[in-house]
Amino acid sequence: MLAAAGLALSACSSGGGGGHDASGPSRAPAGKHSPSPSPKPTGAPVHVSLLEGDGNTYGVGMPIIVYFNKAITDAAAFEKAAKVTVNGQPAGGAWYFQHSGRSDQALEGHYRPEKYWPGHAKIEMKLPVKGLSAGPGLVFDDSLTLSIATGPANVSAVDCSAEKMVVTSDGKTVKTLPTSCGAAKTPTYYGTKVVMQKGEADPKTGKMRPDGTVNMVSDNPADPYNLMVPWSVRITNSGEYVHSASWNGGNIGRRSTSNGCTNLNVDDAKWFYGFAQVGDVVTYKNTGGNEMREWDGYGDWNVPWSTWQQGGSVKSAH
Known part of the structure; x- marks a missing residue:
């Protein structure tokens, strides 16, 4: 069983160096300028981890959940790098960032499509973010992949x-x-x-x-x-x-x-x-009660899609 870290006490309650060329440096053709490589971002490392595990099967309402050990302040590089597919096709979803419910994590990002995932589907994510900027003075220190499936809807x-x-x-x-x-x-x-x-x-x-x-x-x-x-x-x-x-x-x-x-x-x-x-x-x-909030478990589907696309606590680049 998947156990989410940081759960509240159980009770009914109301309303995750290159080598050198021996011949010396090459020269650019006359009349052209060699492009200067963009400097790599530097800063405090931000570690990324996942709630889901490779090879597991989940229901169609399960968001992909990524944990950050430091709160990122710019999601542009993260969102651009992240690729999520359903049965090999782009998922067309969006990321939403919020304070983490886990005491050992600072922030979490949830990914979902506009509607529930299809049943009996293969979902894959590539997250090649190592070395990318997570905001001024912050750099992602690892890259991840994920392969999961959905069961019946x-x-x-x-x-x-x-x-x-x-x-x-x-x-x-x-x-x-x-x-x-x-x-x-x-x-x-x-x-x-x-x-x-x-x-x-x-x-x-x-x-x-x-x-x-x-x-x-x-x-x-x-x-x-x-x-x-x-x-x-x-x-x-x-x-x-x-x-x-x-x-x-x-x-x-x-x-x-x-x-x-x-x-x-x-x-x-x-x-x-x-x-x-x-x-x-x-x-x-x-x-007769209040609406479940998005942070109270996996309340992601209670956020309107137009609001979700804005990115939550870290504004979306889209």
């Missing part, structure tokens, strides 16, 4: 007023699941979310807990809890999950009573856990 739509989740794959409805969304005082965020993680590792052993179990904790004096919740699929950094809720069976399919998560009956949650891929899309409407 799984898109689930949750309507919190109807208390149901319609699950589709490659455009066909697979299942309709009853839900219980966030209560009025702890509403679920609306908008487009992306599966970030399935289950979690036990911090004591580093091994994944069985049955997709997540330890969900709240220190809110008005509603404290410390629960081990099986079949948990994370969809926001702030703590929203789609998960089993054996304690809430009387409300699932009838009314919204959760602390912001999407409650499912146990069998349905187990099925959805097995079905879901990291990068799958889950949309929400009629939640």
Whole structure:
């Protein structure tokens, strides 16, 4: 399972020298001037790393995420060098830069196309940025490549007023699941979310807990809890999950009573856990809450395309 670094504490919450020529220097033909080579930029090194791993398969909502250990101030050289293709053709996407949710990184750049990636596709990125300028006094210190794939186009739509989740794959409805969304005082965020993680590792052993179990904790004096919740699929950094809720069976399919998560009956949650891929899309409407922000996990699709193309915190060169 892909585990995103820097995740918030798990809890339902509301709304990555050349040699010398022995014959001596050559001379330019008479009447012509030899072009002077552009000086190579110098400065503090900026290291680039990736969230995704080569050979992995993701859902169609997964952005390509690049981490920078220092905040770049000029993305022109980076954007010009970066080449992303889908099945060998230019992806036509754009980069958006924002403060990193990881404590060990200063900035992250997200790349996505205007619409979701196609399902069952091969996505490749070449990022030959080593030695290029990242802004005054900053130089990229490495180059990267990436080769990943998308699986089936799984898109689930949750309507919190109807208390149901319609699950589709490659455009066909697979299942309709009853839900219980966030209560009025702890509403679920609306908008487009992306599966970030399935289950979690036990911090004591580093091994994944069985049955997709997540330890969900709240220190809110008005509603404290410390629960081990099986079949948990994370969809926001702030703590929203789609998960089993054996304690809430009387409300699932009838009314919204959760602390912001999407409650499912146990069998349905187990099925959805097995079905879901990291990068799958889950949309929400009629939640009574605020819109999910782009920095709260992989909220990239909530940014209008015209705004996305402007580049976020580092303005785009396009």
